Amino acid sequence: MITRPLARWFDDRLRASSFAHHALNKVFPDDWSFMLGEIALYSFVILVLTGTFLTFFFTPSSKEIVYQGSYAPLRGTRMSEAYASVLKISFDVRGGLVFRQMHHWAANLFVAAIVIHLVRIFFTGAFRRPRELNWLIGVTLLALGIFNGFTGYSLPDDLLSGTGLRIAYSIALSIPVVGTWTAFLIFGGEFPSQDILRRLLITHIMIVPALLVALISAHLAILWRQKHTQFRGRGRTETNVVGSKLWPTYAAKSLGLFFGIAAVGGLLQINPIWLYGPFNPSTVTSPAQPDWYLGWVEGALRIFPPWEFRSFGHAVPNPFYPAVLLPGVTFLILYAWPFLERWATGDRAEHHLLDRARDHPARTAIGAGAFTFYVVLHFAASNDLLAKTFLVSVSAVTWAFRILVVTLPVLVGAITYAWLSAVHRSEAEGVLRVPLAAFVPVEPPPTDDEGEHVEPPPGHGLYDPRSTAP
Amino acid sequence: MNRPARDQRSFARAIGGAFALSAAASIGLTVVYALGGQPQIEGALIGASLGGLALGFVWWGTHLLPQGPFVEEREPLTSAPAERLAFTEDFTRLAQETPRRRFLGRMLLVAVGALAAAAVFPIRSLGPGPGRSLFRTAWRRGSKLVTEEGGPVAVGDLPVGGVVTVFAEASVGVADSQTILVRVDPASFRPLPGRETWSPQGYLAYSKICTHAGCPVGLYEQSTNSLFCPCHQSVFDVVDGAKPVAGPATRPLPQLPLEVGPDGLLRAQSDFTEPVGPGYWNEGS
Ligand code: FES
Numbered sequence: 001m002i003t004r005p006l007a008r009w010f011d012d013r014l015r016a017s018s019f020a021h022h023a024l025n026k027v028f029p030d031d032w033s034f035m036l037g038e039i040a041l042y043s044f045v046i047l048v049l050t051g052t053f054l055t056f057f058f059t060p061s062s063k064e065i066v067y068q069g070s071y072a073p074l075r076g077t078r079m080s081e082a083y084a085s086v087l088k089i090s091f092d093v094r095g096g097l098v099f100r101q102m103h104h105w106a107a108n109l110f111v112a113a114i115v116i117h118l119v120r121i122f123f124t125g126a127f128r129r130p131r132e133l134n135w136l137i138g139v140t141l142l143a144l145g146i147f148n149g150f151t152g153y154s155l156p157d158d159l160l161s162g163t164g165l166r167i168a169y170s171i172a173l174s175i176p177v178v179g180t181w182t183a184f185l186i187f188g189g190e191f192p193s194q195d196i197l198r199r200l201l202i203t204h205i206m207i208v209p210a211l212l213v214a215l216i217s218a219h220l221a222i223l224w225r226q227k228h229t230q231f232r233g234r235g236r237t238e239t240n241v242v243g244s245k246l247w248p249t250y251a252a253k254s255l256g257l258f259f260g261i262a263a264v265g266g267l268l269q270i271n272p273i274w275l276y277g278p279f280n281p282s283t284v285t286s287p288a289q290p291d292w293y294l295g296w297v298e299g300a301l302r303i304f305p306p307w308e309f310r311s312f313g314h315a316v317p318n319p320f321y322p323a324v325l326l327p328g329v330t331f332l333i334l335y336a337w338p339f340l341e342r343w344a345t346g347d348r349a350e351h352h353l354l355d356r357a358r359d360h361p362a363r364t365a366i367g368a369g370a371f372t373f374y375v376v377l378h379f380a381a382s383n384d385l386l387a388k389t390f391l392v393s394v395s396a397v398t399w400a401f402r403i404l405v406v407t408l409p410v411l412v413g414a415i416t417y418a419w420l421s422a423v424h425r426s427e428a429e430g431v432l433r434v435p436l437a438a439f440v441p442v443e444p445p446p447t448d449d450e451g452e453h454v455e456p457p458p459g460h461g462l463y464d465p466r467s468t469a470p
Numbered sequence: 471m472n473r474p475a476r477d478q479r480s481f482a483r484a485i486g487g488a489f490a491l492s493a494a495a496s497i498g499l500t501v502v503y504a505l506g507g508q509p510q511i512e513g514a515l516i517g518a519s520l521g522g523l524a525l526g527f528v529w530w531g532t533h534l535l536p537q538g539p540f541v542e543e544r545e546p547l548t549s550a551p552a553e554r555l556a557f558t559e560d561f562t563r564l565a566q567e568t569p570r571r572r573f574l575g576r577m578l579l580v581a582v583g584a585l586a587a588a589a590v591f592p593i594r595s596l597g598p599g600p601g602r603s604l605f606r607t608a609w610r611r612g613s614k615l616v617t618e619e620g621g622p623v624a625v626g627d628l629p630v631g632g633v634v635t636v637f638a639e640a641s642v643g644v645a646d647s648q649t650i651l652v653r654v655d656p657a658s659f660r661p662l663p664g665r666e667t668w669s670p671q672g673y674l675a676y677s678k679i680c681t682h683a684g685c686p687v688g689l690y691e692q693s694t695n696s697l698f699c700p701c702h703q704s705v706f707d708v709v710d711g712a713k714p715v716a717g718p719a720t721r722p723l724p725q726l727p728l729e730v731g732p733d734g735l736l737r738a739q740s741d742f743t744e745p746v747g748p749g750y751w752n753e754g755s
Contacts (some may be wrong), residue, residue: 027542094507098516130547163685167701170748172681180600180750188597190604191684192645196598220633227544241542249535263520281645282618282635282678282686302702306720308749317749318720319683352544384703388739394703395716 029230033120035257040113040141041220043106043256044212046265050103057093059085060195060201062157071274079278082157082197085351086273092432102265107152109261111293112146114227114354118142122367126353128347132338134226137219138332144208144215146293151353153291154438156271157197161280164290167301167319208435231354241245299380300326303401359425361420366399369413370388376405481533492522494666541742603751605745608641609675609726615651615675616642617737623736627672628653631692635678638738648678648744649726650697651736652690652708659695659709668727673736675726676712677746683717684748697723721749 011017028034061081067074069084071091089096090359118138119126127135150168154161156396171174172183188195236242245248278281300322309316333340342348359363379386380401387394401463495518502511516528549557565571578713615623615636623636628651636651648714656672676697680687685701691709696715697706712723724746727739743752 012605025540025542027540081681094503095512097509098512099670101513102516152691163701166685167683173750174746176751180752183598183750184598184600185593190646193597226547227542235539235541239542242539244538245536245540249531249537252535254525254531256524256529256531259520259524259527263517263524268521282648283688299651301718304718306714306718308720310754313754314751315749315753316751317753319748320716322718323683350547356554357639384700398703398717 015388024245026224026227026246027243028246028250029228029241031231031242033354034228036113036117036120036166038254038257039251039261040110040117042261043110043113044216045258046106046262047103047110050099050106050265051209053099054089054096055205057085057089057096058155060197062192062197062447074274074277075086077278078156080196082155083273083278086156086158090274101142101271102262103152106261107149107263108291108293109264111142111149113143114145114291116140118334119371121380123364124229124358125360125363125469126354127338128351129338129342130226130350134219134222136335137215137222139331141219142334143214144212144333148204148208148212149291149293151200151208154200155197155204157271157279158273158276159279159283160273160276162192162281162290165196166281167231169322171319174317175247175324176314176320192279200393201258224419225351229352229354232356236353238350240259241352250361284334295381296374296377297323297327298378299383299401302383303377303398303405305402307359311437314458358420358423361417361424363382365413365417369409373409374406376408378402380405475549475735477532481529483530484660485534486490486611488522488526488529492519492524492526495519513705557688580683587749599673604750605742605748607746608638608644608647609649609738611738611740612731614731615649615728615738618642623651624734625673625730626734628673630655630672632691635686635688636675646679648686649675650678650687650690651675652697654709662711665711665725665727667729668725670728670730671734673728674708674739675708676708676723677726678723679718679740679747681714681723681748682717685724 031179059081063081064078065081067077067087068083069075069077069087071087071093074087083363086100090102092321100288121135121138152165154165154168169183169187173179176180184190186196187193188200228243230236230241230243244253289295301319304318304322307321308317310347355363381396382402383397387397388463390397391440493576495515496646499512499519500513502508502515553622567573567639614749617623617634618637620642622639623634628634630653633650638647638651641647654672654674656669661669676687676688678688680699680701682699682702682704685699687697687699687704688698689698690696691698695708697708697712698704699706699717699719702718704719706719706723707711707715711725714720714722724742724744725740729737729739731737
């Protein structure tokens with residue numbers, strides 16, 4: 001085998017053995033919910049690989065040409081060079097369509113995994129000291145992921161993406177005081193401008209990916225330094241980590257996950273831009289919807305009442321509130337959450353053991369309410385489709401959503417709070433006399449689904465956390 | 471936690487099988503590709519080749535490799551006081567050995583701040599200033615109304631209830647000039663005060679750019695005389711100055727004053743009298 005001499009060669013020059021030894025023995029907890037961040041990471045790797053391939057064939061130009069390629073239904077149509085190049089990728093470049101679909105799937109999965117990862121981190125309290133830094137980085141990654149998803153969605157210059165850009169331009173325009181300048185500087189003039197596709201491409205393939213790489217690296221380095229959190233369970237304490245070793249068990253599972261994620265993308269069709277047709281500023285398809293991760297903004301745009309602020313010849317137009325203010329406040333609260341909670345609870349201690357949702361009824365209730373809010377907005381983005389399906393008027397559906405978006409989160413939050421507090425109390429009394437209590441594990445889960453037992457290995461001096469916990 | 475050897479052997483066989491499947495799919499992929507490619511088959515084969523690897527690795531990890539649990543102790547994340555002190559001393563060396571350090575510090579701040587401010591200016595190169603461009607469109611006094619194909623619209627061209635997208639002549643396709651021309655029965659509505667001469671023979675022309683977020687307001691429903699925006703479902707009442715009657719839009723669609731020229735062609739009396747499209751901060755000035 002060549003590996004041994006090779007390893008020696010490097011070690012003679014880098015003195016890497018001790019670090020490598022530590023690294024390979026690093027322990028990773030075995031809970032499935034810890035895979036979510038990994039899924040995001042691997043989606044990113046797939047995005048970079050497939051995206052690089054696509055870059056070789058994409059032309060970021062809005063110059064109008066007449067299509068002569070191999071997709072017959074559009075032959076002879078006037079379209080931008082950008083749209084024509086995406087048709088070429090889909091129909092004329094060998095393997096091109098598969099790469100495009102994998103890229104698009106991975107993008108959707110990337111954001112989805114980040115969102116669910118964030119939800120997991122939130123409800124288990126994993127953002128508490130010492131992990132606030134990684135929370136901040138993670139929230140930034142989410143924002144960048146959504147943003148880059150949108151820039152990528154806009155590149156093909158098909159009818160849907162062009163409509164999305166038109167709306168984005170109008171949203172930029174709606175910002176008080178600096179809106180017109182912002183829109184003109186971003187788009188290089190009044191919509192539709194000649195420059196925007198090139199700018200989107202540079203942003204999409206260089207600026208944001210570079211930021212993502214830097215932040216993901218920092219995220220992982222900090223994780224490495226601070227080690228994973230873990231759920232409560234026998235043998236698990238604030239001062240240890242219990243799980244499998246990086247090498248070989250964890251690495252094998254993790255590689256399996258990577259290939260599993262990559263496999264999904266090849267199989268399913270997504271975003272058949274050739275059916276939408278080229279962008280033309282005076283046509284629009286109906287229904288027009290963005291990719292899922294912008295559904296909540298789209299929903300907010302649809303159901304926000306026709307209000308706006310106007311005085312002394314100045315206006316803060318309607319799209320500003322649902323599409324600038326709401327996302328701004330959303331991310332502000334996300335960023336601030338660890339500090340808000342610390343301020344509210346006064347808890348400044350270090351935490352490596354995770355909470356269960358019911359350990360912290362207030363946090364869980366707020367989280368559940370907030371989550372409901374965004375889910376309702378998400379469905380509101382389909383108000384026209386729902387109206388069609390249920391044969392009611394769009395405005396009735398819109399009104400229903402306007403009411404739901406205010407009431408449902410409060411309701412969900414209140415019910416969650418009451419229920420969890422009851423579970424919490426009765427647990428303290430040692431009896432579970434609460435409706436639906438079967439859905440919460442009574443004991444701290446000592447095993448995971450593999451049925452592994454955490455027996456203290458001999459000589460490890462493990463102790464029961466509950467007997468020593470403060 | 472070791473499994474019986476027989477179990478292990480059958481897992482090893484399964485894992486080997488998964489890897490073999492993956493290899494076969496990859497070879498198949500190469501062949502399909504060499505023969506000219508076919509997206510569905512390519513997709514399926516990529517799925518199989520990656521999926522085989524995935525299965526193999528997961529089985530290997532969960533069935534053949536040591537399952538632990540292993541325990542690793544955490545080291546404290548905070549530096550020891552002595553380390554902290556040593557670092558503070560290192561760092562403050564700069565200040566201790568510099569005379570007039572407050573003055574130097576301030577000047578350094580000014581220099582760096584000025585450089586940062588100067589570095590912002592290239593942003594200005596990114597685009598032209600908005601100027602008055604948002605207040606103007608391509609419509610002028612006497613502009614002929616032409617359809618997307620470039621033909622003019624004569625007064626008899628559209629039946630009552632008809633609708634067509636028009637542009638100013640010589641500006642076909644220009645986004646901010648797109649206008650929707652509707653013909654309604656002149657007896658069925660009363661023009662808004664001040665607009666009595668704008669709608670000859672029941673022709674009403676409105677900017678086609680939604681005042682909400684700029685989508686083209688493309689759908690006209692004759693029975694209710696409404697224009698629908700497909701993006702967020704705003705509805706505008708054609709015979710009431712295109713006032714929004716539902717959805718998030720707040721402003722009516724601006725109306726283009728029309729006249730019939732001596733040649734029987736529809737023409738604009740002037741540009742729109744207010745900014746078209748979605749609102750912005752200084753739209754009223
Ligand atoms: S763009 Fe027309 S309703 Fe939003």
